[in-house]
Amino acid sequence: MSMSSILTVYLGSSLFVVSLVWFLFGRKNSQLDKLLMCWWAFTGLTHMVLEGYFVFSPEFFKDNTSCYLAEVWKEYSKGDSRYAGRDSAVIAVEGITAVIEGPASLLAVYAIAKGKSYSYVLQLAVSLGQLYGCLVYFITAFLEGDNFATNAFYYYSYYIGANGWWVLIPLLISYRSWIKICETSDNVDTKTQKKKKKIP
């Protein structure tokens, strides 16, 4: 499959998921919450379907059936050959991402929609996990010579460009979640102090 077909299917199905979430949860929630739910649905499915396939398909590179998921990873390996080479650090990070962070991301969609008390702490935990994964991913490549891309185009578009979103967005979400959790804690503290002052 060509790069454009792979990207069209990925972006098309992502757009479908995002639209579905946007319109399904459209009534009660704020614009920002809807946007966050779209992100969590998109990233959760990417983790579970795409990255899950990679983790549990050690022979994807030999697949000749034009299976879409195998084609994705053959294409992505042009930006990072450690995927084709089954590098253990890459499999460890992708495994944690697919098995723990994928389902947790979908739980975040539900938590935001229902206004659960664990909504911010869950979003923080998954975002920090994504950031930790990206750190291990980039540091191991750097330590091993940072020479795993076929050429500069694949290096900047796949290795840097595609992964950059999973640095930027988790950074923003973890910052916001952290602030929200601290604000709630501050409110409770202030109220407790006021009560104490009232009782002489």
Place this chain on the structure above:
Amino acid sequence: MSMSSILTVYLGSSLFVVSLVWFLFGRKNSQLDKLLMCWWAFTGLTHMVLEGYFVFSPEFFKDNTSCYLAEVWKEYSKGDSRYAGRDSAVIAVEGITAVIEGPASLLAVYAIAKGKSYSYVLQLAVSLGQLYGCLVYFITAFLEGDNFATNAFYYYSYYIGANGWWVLIPLLISYRSWIKICETSDNVDTKTQKKKKKIP
């Protein structure tokens, strides 16, 4: 240096740090908070001093000066030869632990002592980081054959035994911090709902 001398220095200096924290912050804080502060001081200094030395001393294995920190890692390498072999996944995890989690652990001591609003969220973040690090550490070893110890004694005492504490304690702390954060959020929600009901 012999194994017993290395352990004596490590346990002795850890006991000194723990006692110092216990008696310095003894008055205002609960027993559990004091215990947590002891843990964060101990783990923070272990991350920064011991693991920091490993990360930034690629030639520790050649050190002939009987430097204590080099001796620690020569000894620990008997339980996991990837340390002597400068495995990139190990360096990445140890680097994140030493540079980010070490100082963050010491900040947790301060946050608990001063009752800061970010106390639980910080403890959760660092504990989850420690757990993620342990997962990457154990999964990469497993994927590469789990055959890095000199013998079964070093495997179970160093590789499993020593690291086991950094799985067990972060698990307990992250569970507690998560529950505390959710309780606070629940309290605020209940109060907001009560206020809304009062206003017709």
